[in-house]
Structure formats: structure tokens, C-alpha cells
Amino acid sequence: MRCDVLAVGTELLLGQIIDTNSSWLGEHLALHGVDSLSQVKVGDNIGRITGHLRRMITEADAVIMCGGLGPTHDDLTREAIAAVMGVDLVLDEDVADVIRHLFSSRNRAMPENNLRQAMVPVGATIIPQTRGTAPGLICPVTVDTPEGPVERVIYAVPGVPHELRDMFDRGILPDLQRRSGEQWTIASRTLRTWGESESGLNERLDDVIAELDLVGNPTLAFLASGWEGLKVRLTARAETREAAEIVLAPWEAKIRSILGHQVFGIDNDTMESVVLSLLDDLGWSLGVAESVTGGLVAGRLTGVPGASRVFRGGIVSYASEVKFDLLDVPEGPVVTEEAALAMAHGVRRLLDADAGLALTGVAGPAEQDGMRPGTLFAAVVHPGAEGLVERAVHIRLPGDRDTMRQLSVISALDLLRRSVTGSL
Amino acid sequence: MRCDVLAVGTELLLGQIIDTNSSWLGEHLALHGVDSLSQVKVGDNIGRITGHLRRMITEADAVIMCGGLGPTHDDLTREAIAAVMGVDLVLDEDVADVIRHLFSSRNRAMPENNLRQAMVPVGATIIPQTRGTAPGLICPVTVDTPEGPVERVIYAVPGVPHELRDMFDRGILPDLQRRSGEQWTIASRTLRTWGESESGLNERLDDVIAELDLVGNPTLAFLASGWEGLKVRLTARAETREAAEIVLAPWEAKIRSILGHQVFGIDNDTMESVVLSLLDDLGWSLGVAESVTGGLVAGRLTGVPGASRVFRGGIVSYASEVKFDLLDVPEGPVVTEEAALAMAHGVRRLLDADAGLALTGVAGPAEQDGMRPGTLFAAVVHPGAEGLVERAVHIRLPGDRDTMRQLSVISALDLLRRSVTGSL
Numbered sequence: 001m002r003c004d005v006l007a008v009g010t011e012l013l014l015g016q017i018i019d020t021n022s023s024w025l026g027e028h029l030a031l032h033g034v035d036s037l038s039q040v041k042v043g044d045n046i047g048r049i050t051g052h053l054r055r056m057i058t059e060a061d062a063v064i065m066c067g068g069l070g071p072t073h074d075d076l077t078r079e080a081i082a083a084v085m086g087v088d089l090v091l092d093e094d095v096a097d098v099i100r101h102l103f104s105s106r107n108r109a110m111p112e113n114n115l116r117q118a119m120v121p122v123g124a125t126i127i128p129q130t131r132g133t134a135p136g137l138i139c140p141v142t143v144d145t146p147e148g149p150v151e152r153v154i155y156a157v158p159g160v161p162h163e164l165r166d167m168f169d170r171g172i173l174p175d176l177q178r179r180s181g182e183q184w185t186i187a188s189r190t191l192r193t194w195g196e197s198e199s200g201l202n203e204r205l206d207d208v209i210a211e212l213d214l215v216g217n218p219t220l221a222f223l224a225s226g227w228e229g230l231k232v233r234l235t236a237r238a239e240t241r242e243a244a245e246i247v248l249a250p251w252e253a254k255i256r257s258i259l260g261h262q263v264f265g266i267d268n269d270t271m272e273s274v275v276l277s278l279l280d281d282l283g284w285s286l287g288v289a290e291s292v293t294g295g296l297v298a299g300r301l302t303g304v305p306g307a308s309r310v311f312r313g314g315i316v317s318y319a320s321e322v323k324f325d326l327l328d329v330p331e332g333p334v335v336t337e338e339a340a341l342a343m344a345h346g347v348r349r350l351l352d353a354d355a356g357l358a359l360t361g362v363a364g365p366a367e368q369d370g371m372r373p374g375t376l377f378a379a380v381v382h383p384g385a386e387g388l389v390e391r392a393v394h395i396r397l398p399g400d401r402d403t404m405r406q407l408s409v410i411s412a413l414d415l416l417r418r419s420v421t422g423s424l
Numbered sequence: 425m426r427c428d429v430l431a432v433g434t435e436l437l438l439g440q441i442i443d444t445n446s447s448w449l450g451e452h453l454a455l456h457g458v459d460s461l462s463q464v465k466v467g468d469n470i471g472r473i474t475g476h477l478r479r480m481i482t483e484a485d486a487v488i489m490c491g492g493l494g495p496t497h498d499d500l501t502r503e504a505i506a507a508v509m510g511v512d513l514v515l516d517e518d519v520a521d522v523i524r525h526l527f528s529s530r531n532r533a534m535p536e537n538n539l540r541q542a543m544v545p546v547g548a549t550i551i552p553q554t555r556g557t558a559p560g561l562i563c564p565v566t567v568d569t570p571e572g573p574v575e576r577v578i579y580a581v582p583g584v585p586h587e588l589r590d591m592f593d594r595g596i597l598p599d600l601q602r603r604s605g606e607q608w609t610i611a612s613r614t615l616r617t618w619g620e621s622e623s624g625l626n627e628r629l630d631d632v633i634a635e636l637d638l639v640g641n642p643t644l645a646f647l648a649s650g651w652e653g654l655k656v657r658l659t660a661r662a663e664t665r666e667a668a669e670i671v672l673a674p675w676e677a678k679i680r681s682i683l684g685h686q687v688f689g690i691d692n693d694t695m696e697s698v699v700l701s702l703l704d705d706l707g708w709s710l711g712v713a714e715s716v717t718g719g720l721v722a723g724r725l726t727g728v729p730g731a732s733r734v735f736r737g738g739i740v741s742y743a744s745e746v747k748f749d750l751l752d753v754p755e756g757p758v759v760t761e762e763a764a765l766a767m768a769h770g771v772r773r774l775l776d777a778d779a780g781l782a783l784t785g786v787a788g789p790a791e792q793d794g795m796r797p798g799t800l801f802a803a804v805v806h807p808g809a810e811g812l813v814e815r816a817v818h819i820r821l822p823g824d825r826d827t828m829r830q831l832s833v834i835s836a837l838d839l840l841r842r843s844v845t846g847s848l
Contacts, residue, residue, distance in 0.1 A: 013460050015451030016647065018444055022465070027439030036437050037472060041446070041463040048461060223440050288740070294726025295719030298740040302718025305789055305825060313746040316712075316722040316738035318731070322775055326737075351746055365729055401729060 001180040002035045004060040006052055008068035008077055009159060010043035021066045021164055028168065031186050033237055034176060044068065049080040057084065057152050058143055062176060064168075067159030069134040071114045077156050078119050078137070084154065085141045087122040091115065092135075095126060099133050127157070127171030134158050136167040138175055153179065187244035188235040189252050192265040192274075194414045198224050201232065204258055208251070218248055227406035229264065229271060261423035264414065271413045272300045278420055279310045279355060284382065286416075287353035288314040289327055289343040291334065292361035292376065296409050312351045317343065323360075326350065333369040335360050337392045340379035344390070348381050355382035355420070359412045363401045374404055378412040380419045391419050425604040426459045428484040430476055432492035432501055433583060434467035445490045445588055452592065455659055456610055458600060468492065473504040481508065481576050482567055486600060488592075491583030493558040495538045501580050502543050502561070508578065509565045511546040515539065516559075519550060523557050551581070551595030558582050560591040562599055577603065611668035612659040613676050616689040616698075618838045622648050625656065628682055632675070642672055651830035653688065653695060685847035688838065695837045696724045702844055703734045703779060708806065710840075711777035712738040713751055713767040715758065716785035716800065720833050736775045741767065747784075750774065757793040759784050761816045764803035768814070772805050779806035779844070783836045787825045798828055802836040804843045815843050 005022040012019045022039040029036045040056065042048050049068070056063045068077030082089050096118035103110035117134040120126065127136030137156040142149050153175070157167045193201065201222065202209070212220050218236035225231055232255060236247035256263055265274045279286055288297050288311075298314035301307050315326060323329040327346030329339050340358050348356030357380050364373025379392035393415055397407045418424040429446040436443045446463040453460045464480065466472050473492070480487045492501030506513045520542035527534035541558040544550065551560030561580040566573050577599070581591045601609075617625065625646065626633070636644050642660035649655055656679060660671035680687055689698045703710055712721050712735075722738035725731050739750060747753040751770030753763050764782050772780030781804050788797025803816035817839055821831045842848040 012447070013450045013463060014454050015447035015449075016645070018442065018447045020442055023436070023439035023442045025439075026437045030438050037467055037469070038476070039437060039465040043461055045461070052462070221438075221440065285743075290719075290722075293723070294731070294735075295714075295722030295738055295740065298714075298719030298742075299717070299723045302740070302742060303826065303829070307718070308742060311718075312743040313750075314719055314738075314740035314742075316719065316726070316740070318722075318726060318738075319709075319736040319775075322737040325776075326774070350750070351743075352749075402727065405727070 002060040003029050003062040004056050005039040005064050007041045007066045012041045013043050044074040046076045050083050053080050053084050062153045065156045069158050071116050081139050081154050082121040085121050089119040092118050092120045095135050127167045132158055132163045136171050184237045184239050185241050186237045189248050190267050191232040191263045192229050192269055193262045194229040195262045198222050227410045271410050273304050275413050275417050276304055276310045284354035285312050286310050286355045287312050287347040287351035289347035289358040290316050292363050293359050293405050293408050312353045315347050335369040335371045337377050340377040341392050344379040344381040357416050363404050376408045378415050380416045426484040427453050427486040428480050429463040429488050431465045431490045436465045437467050468498040470500045474507050477504050477508050486577045489580045493582050495540050505563050505578055506545040509545050513543040516542050516544045519559050551591045556582055556587045560595050608661045608663050609665050610661045613672050614691050615656040615687045616653050616693055617686045618653040618688055619686045622646050651834045695834050697728050699837050699841050700734045708778035709736045710734050710779045711736050711771040711775035713771035713782040714740050716787050717783050717829050717832050736777045739771050759793040759795045761801050764801035765816050768803040768805040781840050787828050800832045802839050804840045
């Protein structure tokens with residue numbers, strides 16, 4: 001089954017809005033075993049929309065159109081579909097009533113052009129609207145092929161991402177699966193990793209990749225995600241979700257046994273949520289002292305709802321005197337292992353926290369204390385079986401100022417995770 | 425002149441990478457008066473790449489291909505162009521030397537497949553590589569049209585955004601302008617604003633927009649950019665850059681006179697760079713105390729190279745006791761104007777800074793101190809003509825946890841800016 005995507009809107013071509021819809025659709029089609037082999041952006045021009053649509057529906061079994069369903073004269077998706085189907089547009093009274101009701105329930109007068117959204121190509125069915133005013137459309141269309149006429153389908157959904165995603169799950173996916181006649185479903189598991197490059201991971205998983213290539217199910221994909229780490233995703237298909245989970249399980253176990261502590265979480269876990277939850281389980285509080293990252297570690301930790309159960313606060317000791325005066329760092333060079341350790345001890349004491357994490361380094365563009373941009377010293381101090389545990393690492397990070405700072409954040413949090421779990 | 429875009433890479437269709445390149449190209453082509461009317465994503469499949477390219481170059485004067493220039497067998501852009509041009513690929517010794525040198529200068533052995541990147545279609549010219557290993561290509565191609573054969577052009581650039589942007593400016597744009605035979609150039613001015621919604625700005629600029637619609641040059645565009653504020657961009661075209669600047673100037677002045685202090689900067693200014701530069705000019709240092717934003721304000725300020733001239737540091741007083749113990753906030757509710765002011769005084773004192781900025785609020789999902797998510801109190805304390813100036817604001821912000829925190833950052837920095845410049 002092949003389902004291509006046609007995104008409609010001049011604003012997409014002008015770069016005023018980035019088309020994330022077709023990427024999302026491509027990802028979710030693939031997860032359900034549907035190929036999306038061509039995705040097109042076109043402006044609000046009836047000739048060009050119709051031209052692309054006509055061609056695309058001869059190449060693919062289905063085409064999803066995103067956008068162009070609004071009330072204005074620029075919204076031409078309905079007209080293009082009717083032209084390709086060779087049918088008229090008619091007013092759907094039920095849809096019209098929903099739209100009228102939406103306005104009256106908000107005590108607002110309805111501009112007449114809103115009823116354009118109730119115009120439906122003859123022969124199409126509706127994906128009812130739940131949030132916006134425009135319904136989605138399922139439009140069967142007969143296409144001449146060398147093997148004779150075949151029935152294909154054009155879907156139309158609004159360009160607003162949450163409406164599109166809702167209608168995809170509720171209307172498009174079930175219809176696609178009914179048409180494909182296939183009964184399987186999918187399950188996926190993303191292993192979140194940190195500590196190795198994509199090519200390094202690839203090499204270590206070489207044998208697994210070769211085996212998976214032979215088996216074909218599940219499939220494996222890598223996704224480098226900056227300071228979110230590197231994702232390794234397994235996707236399995238089977239007749240039921242339960243069966244797909246059973247297909248996944250031994251491969252997940254195998255990959256985990258190879259990657260070991262480099263797997264820090266699964267699916268929607270993040271390094272910061274994992275660290276917070278580890279400390280929460282231990283009943284430990286955390287304080288963070290930052291220089292090179294200037295608050296980014298604290299900012300990420302506090303992005304997690306409920307961070308306050310663990311995170312007491314942070315000291316952004318950007319100026320050296322703040323390190324000396326507030327954190328009792330010995331006067332001298334501040335981009336050193338000793339300074340990082342002193343900062344970790346200092347913030348732990350100052351904020352009365354069980355664990356202290358500290359970062360000092362050089363983000364660039366200039367050198368500092370004779371250290372090159374990309375230099376990071378990170379240190380942790382936390383309770384252990386025999387008194388306080390303290391550890392520090394010296395890491396060389398690549399990239400510009402922003403990249404170096406972002407990679408510093410996940411590197412330092414990972415140090416804390418591995419020190420606390422004894423996997424350093 | 426019409427220049428369409430063909431982005432190549434299976435990872436784009438699978439949603440593993442979002443295609444921001446074609447959006448960027450569409451925006452910058454439009455800025456230079458070139459239409460981009462269709463933008464296509466296609467996977468690493470030679471038949472489909474060639475099929476799209478063959479069709480697109482009959483529809484547009486030029487096609488930019490992004491991606492597929494790497495060293496592996498999946499990188500098929502060179503082969504597709506050669507097929508459409510009807511020519512062979514040959515090894516370009518100069519390019520090969522650059523690639524060999526790149527590896528030897530890093531003391532690394534060069535895998536032989538890297539020389540694939542030195543293969544060039546006969547008749548193409550090179551856009552030399554400066555950072556990556558793959559050069560860009562300028563490939564003239566003769567296309568049969570109903571009016572007879574015409575010369576068109578296919579450009580190929582790497583998918584890595586910074587390489588692509590550099591080669592667009594350096595290689596594609598000059599070539600496009602030479603081919604179009606048009607002599608004009610463009611100048612643009614982006615006014616960075618904060619303090620009003622897009623519809624509010626639109627309304628205040630109603631008359632200017634109507635006048636610009638009549639004049640046609642310059643053009644005006646709004647771009648809502650989250651915690652980067654709202655951008656108002658004027659773009660003028662003229663025969664020389666100097667003339668374009670002259671076209672711009674009175675309109676910029678007109679818009680500035682209407683928007684007043686809401687314009688915080690231009691072009692690549694950011695709220696944090698503007699605030700740092702204001703304080704730098706005054707010779708003032710800054711300390712920041714954050715609760716709801718948990719380090720994001722400090723993180724943004726320290727993202728600016730040279731921030732250390734002004735920014736001494738920050739206290740992330742996430743737990744209430746940290747506010748009480750370290751910042752001398754009076755015990756009691758901490759989401760109040762009084763608490764924000766006490767935090768600003770406290771951090772100024774503690775870090776020995778000239779100015780103090782503080783934020784306390786509720787990001788959600790839960791209420792705190794009876795305050796709803798979206799509540800922000802921000803406060804500043806800084807020197808004034810008659811002793812210390814202190815100001816606080818209470819703002820209601822929209823959005824989820826992330827959005828609320830991001831809007832808090834720019835709102836608080838704007839408070840500091842306006843208080844220091846006397847425009848509050």
C-alpha cells in the first residue's frame with residue numbers, strides 16, 4: 001500500500017510555516033506498514049494543486065491532502081478533489097449545521113463564507129470535525145491504469161496539526177487498513193541511548209542489524225537527536241498489538257544486553273526525567289552549579305512537571321567571583337576538574353541538597369584559562385555506602401557554542417545517572 | 425524566474441528529519457524575487473528521483489536538489505542529474521584532492537567510497553566545498569519545450585543546513601541572478617517586536633499595510649516566533665542594494681514611529697542580546713533569580729557570546745526554602761509581586777550585581793499558592809537617577825508548561841529593557 005502526501009498552502013512554500021505535517025504522516029504511515037514515497041508542497045493555485053493531485057493519484061494507492069480546507073477563496077482543496085473526481089461540490093446540510101452551531105454557541109455571527117467548509121464532492125464521505133470547523137474528506141476516485149480502471153482514494157484533512165493527527169487516527173488509518181485488507185497492527189519501542197556516536201552504535205549492533213535484515217520484522221532505525229541523545233527504534237508488525245509486542249521483546253532484550261548502561265530510558269523518557277525519577281526513588285534532592293551551560297541544566301530539569309520533588313535549585317556561577325564567593329571554589333583557574341568538584345560540593349552545601357552536579361567549561365568562541373572551546377569538566381557529589389561519592393569527568397565536545405552547551409547538558413546529567421546507578 | 429526544490433532522502437519521508445531546507449530556500453528565493461511553486465520530497469530511489477527531476481525541470485526554470493550528495497550507495501543525486509542531462513559522471517581530480525586532503529589533515533584513512541563525492545556530471549560546474557566533503561553542483565540541462573529546446577539549470581547542494589545555506593548564497597543565488605538577467609537586488613529589515621499579538625500589530629499597522637499594498641515595494645510580512653518575539657519584516661527591491669535601502673528607510677521609520685518601544689531590535693538582534701548590550705553600555709552587571717523559568721533566562725543570556733561582560737550569574741531558587749534562605753524572601757506565599765521584588769533585591773545583593781531581575785510564577789500543570797498556571801510575576805531592581813529603581817509586573821501568559829516558561833523569559837527580559845530605557 002502506498003500513500004503519498006500533498007501539502008497545500010503558499011505559506012509553506014514561502015517558509016512562513018514549516019511543513020511538519022507530511023513528516024508526521026510519513027512517520028505514522030510507515031509505522032503502520034504503509035509506504036509514503038513522495039510528498040509534495042504546492043501553493044494555493046487551483047491549476048497546480050489539481051495537476052499534482054491528478055499525477056499523484058496515478059502513482060500511489062492513496063493521497064492525503066493537508067490544508068486548503070478553510071473558509072476563504074484561497075482554500076482550494078475541495079475544488080481540486082472535485083475536479084479530479086469529475087464531480088460537483090454540494091452543500092452537506094449536516095456539516096453546515098455543525099458549523100452554524102459552533103458560531104451560535106459562541107454567540108458569534110457566522111460569516112457566510114464559512115459554509116464553503118460544508119461543501120463536499122459528490123461521492124465523498126465525511127470525517128466529522130471535533131475541534132475546528134472543517135471536516136475531513138474521504139474521496140474515492142476511479143483511475144485509469146494500463147490494467148484497466150482501479151479505485152483509489154484521496155483524503156483531505158485540515159493543516160492544523162492537532163486536527164490533522166486526530167483525523168488521521170480516527171478516519172484515515174481505519175479506512176486505509178480496510179482498503180489494504182490487512183489485519184496487522186504495529187508496536188514500537190524506542191531505546192534512548194547516550195555515550196556513543198551513531199556509527200559506533202551501528203558497529204556494535206552490526207550482528208543484530210544483519211539478523212534483522214534477514215528476518216524483516218521487527219525493523220530497526222537510528223535517530224540522532226542532539227541533546228535528546230540517540231534513539232534506537234524497533235518496530236514490529238503482527239495481527240494483534242499483543243503479538244507485535246511479543247515479536248519486539250527478545251530483540252529489545254538483545255539490544256539492551258549489547259548496549260548495557262548506554263540505554264538510559266525508553267520511548268518518551270528523557271535524560272532529565274530519568275535522572276529526576278532515579279533521585280526521587282532514592283529520596284534524594286539535587287542542586288546544580290553551572291558555568292558553561294549558564295542555567296540550561298536547571299532549565300531542562302525544571303521542564304519536567306513535578307521536578308520540585310527532587311530539584312531544589314541551581315547556582316549559575318558565570319563570573320569567577322561567584323564561584324569563589326558563593327561556592328567556595330579555590331581561587332585560580334576555573335576550567336579544571338578541581339573547580340568542577342568544588343562547585344558540586346559547594347552547591348550541595350549551599351542549597352542543602354543530597355546530591356550536587358556541576359559543570360564548568362569553554363563554549364567558545366574564545367579560549368578560557370588556556371582551554372579550547374569544547375572543553376567540559378563535569379562533577380557529581382552524592383551519598384554512597386561509605387560516605388560521599390565524588391566523581392569528575394573531562395569531556396571534549398564538538399560543535400559551535402550552542403551545540404557544545406547542549407551536549408554538555410546531557411553529558412553532565414548522564415554522569416549523574418551513571419554515578420548514582422553504579423554504572424560508571 | 426521559477427525555481428522549484430527537490431529534497432532527497434528516505435529519512436525525510438519517514439519523518440526522521442523534518443525538511444526545513446526547502447522552507448528556507450523558498451523563503452530566500454522569494455526574498456530575491458524568485459518564485460518557488462512546488463517543492464517535493466522523495467526517497468533514495470534512483471527511478472523516483474530521476475522521474476521527479478525530469479518532470480520538475482520541464483515546469484520550472486531551475487530546480488534545487490538538496491541532499492543525496494554523500495559518499496554511500498544511497499546517495500543518488502549525482503546519478504539522477506547525469507541521467508536527466510544525458511551525460512556521464514567523471515572524477516573531478518581537484519575535488520578528489522580536496523577530499524583526500526581533508527582526511528589526511530585529520531590523520532584519518534579515507535574510505536575509498538568518499539571519492540564518489542568527487543564524481544561530477546560532464547558539463548557541470550562546481551560550487552567548492554568549504555566545510556563538508558561534498559561540493560555543490562551547477563548543472564545546465566537542455567529541455568525540449570513546445571517552443572523548442574531551452575537551457576535550464578539543476579543545482580545540487582548537501583542536505584546539511586549550514587552547508588546548503590552557504591552554497592546557496594555563494595553559488596546558487598549569483599547564478600540564478602545572472603540567468604534571470606535581472607539587475608535588481610533586495611534589502612530587508614526585520615523589526616523585532618514584543619508586547620502585542622499579531623492581530624494587534626496588524627491593526628495598528630492597518631494604514632501602512634494599505635499603503636504598501638498600493639505601492640507594492642517594499643513588502644511587509646509578520647512572523648510570530650514564540651519567545652523570539654514577533655518579527656515585522658520589510659523587503660525592498662531595487663537596482664542596487666543602496667537604492668533598496670533608500671526604498672526601505674522611510675517605511676521603517678514610519679513603522680517605528682507607530683510601534684514605538686515595542687520595537688526592541690532589528691534583524692539578528694535578540695531580546696537577550698539587546699538587554700546585554702544596553703547594560704554593557706551603562707557599565708552595569710546583572711544577576712537573575714528564577715523560579716518558574718528554572719534557569720531558562722540565565723541559559724538564554726549566556727547563549728550570547730561575551731555575556732560575561734555583563735552577566736554575573738543566577739540563582740535558580742526553585743524550592744521555596746532557597747528563596748527564603750538564600751535570597752531573603754520573606755516566608756509566606758512565593759507567587760506574588762512582593763516575592764518577585766524580594767528575589768530581585770536578593771540576587772542583586774548576593775551576586776554583587778548592579779541590576780537584579782527575578783521571575784516567580786506557575787507553569788502548571790497544577791496550581792500553586794492558589795495561582796493558576798500561566799501566572800507570572802517579574803521584577804527588576806537597578807540604579808536610577810534618585811537611588812534604586814524597582815518595578816514589578818503581573819502577567820497572564822497562555823500555553824502549556826513549555827510555552828508559558830518561554831514567554832516568561834522574553835516578558836521578563838523586556839521588563840528589564842523597558843525599565844532601563846525608561847519606556848515602561
